[in-house]
Amino acid sequence: MPRILLGKPIIDALKARSLERVALLKNNGVDPALAIVRVGARPDDLSYERTAIKRAESLGIALRLFEIEEDAGQDALMKAIDEVNADSGIQGCLMFRPLPKGYDEEAACEALDPRKDIDGIGRAALARVFTGRGEGFAPCTAAACLEMLDGYDVSIEGKRVVVVGRSLVIGRPVAMMLLERNATVTLCHSRTANLPSVMRDADIVVLATGRAKAYGADCFREGQVVLDVGINVDADGNLCGDADFEAAEAVLGEHGAITPVPRGVGGVTTSVLMKHVLDAAERCRQ
CATH class of the missing domain: 3.40.50.720 (NAD(P)-binding Rossmann-like Domain)
Structure with missing residues (x-):
């Protein structure tokens, strides 16, 4: 029988390290915060959102949720992204995709500040993955x-x-x-x-x-x-x-x-999301 590679030991190890990093950041006057931007209420988005909220709370990472009605339109989404970009207290942002029909997903992805794009949805963030240069985050x-x-x-x-x-x-x-x-x-x-x-x-x-x-x-x-x-x-x-x-x-x-x-x-994916929030928060400190 092969070895079964469970996610839990990796999640536990990431959590232990993240708790240390959160404490250090807060001791230095930085309160790490994650924004979640969600358009509509797809069941899989809601499930991941609940997991992310629970994981953030367990680490002491603040969370701001931007809920946008499915029929609110592109302007409402872009306004939320602009608010995330302008808020210096938010270091990382997760935007759920795919967006509902009628939204310009590429425009929304490119509008997000690459320094806060902790799930690698924009070209600038992905550049680090494909070129080895820059500060972008991998998905x-x-x-x-x-x-x-x-x-x-x-x-x-x-x-x-x-x-x-x-x-x-x-x-x-x-x-x-x-x-x-x-x-x-x-x-x-x-x-x-x-x-x-x-x-x-x-x-x-x-x-x-x-x-x-x-x-x-x-x-x-x-x-x-x-x-x-x-x-x-x-x-x-x-x-x-x-x-x-x-x-x-x-x-x-x-x-x-x-x-x-x-x-x-x-399950490890959400832990990596939190790790990326802390990476972004530490960069803001420098």
């Missing part, structure tokens, strides 16, 4: 993947990594972050020829396609480390990842490892 889920690997002492340098999924939220950023850590990275997608064969050749596989149980036993081999970032609902209404967990578990063997869904990478 939190992509950063959570590296936190998982580091937290479980999985070596990255020199390893062959296959990332399946090419979105700007996870796939492309995590590929660049792994490349920066000296992995040899192959970025795959739905048009990749012989995908199962390509995946089996990897030491580390990152799944980020949002396709429930799409990757079965033929996609894995013994000894691999599999990070399953997909959060889906299967035919029985249960949460599941992109991997067919039972099939992968049977193939990976005792020298392999895999993250479950739920209780894997997903």
